Amino acid sequence: MLAEKSRLELAPCPHCHGTGWESVEGKGVRPCRCKAANRTPTLMANARIPRRYEECELDNYYPLNQSQRVALSFSRRLCDEYPNLDIGLLFLGPCGVGKTHLAVSIIKALVRKGVSCLFYDFRDLLKEIQDSYNPVSQTSELKVLAPVYEAEVLVLDELGANKPTTWVQETMTQIINNRYNDKKVTIFTSNYLDNPLSQGDETLTDRVGVRLRSRLHEMCKVVNITGDDYRQKVRQAGYRFQGMQ
Structure with missing residues (x-):
């Protein structure tokens, strides 16, 4: 039995074969998932997740309508398929429907896989x-x-929340284009919709501009989330909630 245990302990990782690196289709290599457990505390700290959202998980996001179920499904899919994709998510919806909860939950799940x-x-x-x-x-x-x-x-989080001055527009464009050109996954949340619910409401285009709105649609799957204030509904249902925006 000791010999069997020794052989198991010495067996190389099936993903990296002991090298510490695993191949990623179309992207070269990345640190192997076998190293992820040791890196998780550091990666989680470096992720800068605000304390208000520390308890957000996909498993404690409780969808209250079809749009929220779809949003949860896309979130799980990104976590499952990364890094074999280079498209992010753009969560659009009013305050309180769970956009930030889902976004934070995704990066927490990915950090546990060793992703920065x-x-x-x-x-x-x-x-x-x-x-x-x-x-x-x-x-x-x-x-x-x-x-x-x-x-x-x-x-x-909260893309478009700032008054769209020339400097804000240029800075948004610089950041988003950099990540677009490097094919890096980005998850955005915004309270501004492509098609506003009420006449006179500002649109996403009003807040970020035509070109940037087009770029966002190119680099992300747009996920519209509707519903009443999620936090209030969940609280009434007796669930524990954190950071549901």
Whole structure:
């Protein structure tokens, strides 16, 4: 029995055959999943997931209508199929339907697979970039943006929330085009719809521009989520909830 145990312990990983690297179709190699368990705590810390959303998981997202069931299905599919895809998700819907919950749940699941992920509220990212312009700042625009460009999977929450000034438009374009050109998966959430529910409401195009809206549709599967305030419904149903936006 000891000999059998020894052989099992020495058997190379079937994915990397002991090299520490596994092949990814069309993308070369990546660190093997056998190393993921050791890297998970560091990757999770580096993902910058806000404490409010720490308990978000796909398993505790409770869909209340068909659009939310579809959104959950696409989220699970991305987790299952990554890295054999290079298309992200664009969650569109009003406040409180679970967009942020799903986005965070996806990157948590991917981190456990050894994937480097990063979460940013787009408003916070723009503020950090602006602060880097201060002459006394200890950082630079390049240092702020480097992890945004380098993350294998990025969540940009609240896209379009900022007033669409020329600088905001240029910064959005720079970030999104960089990830598009590198074929890196990005997950976006926005409260602004392609087809607003009420006449006079601003559209996604109004907030990000025609060209960027087209680019988003090219690099993401658009997932429209409808419904009443998810947090209130879940609370009434007696479920525990966290970070459902």
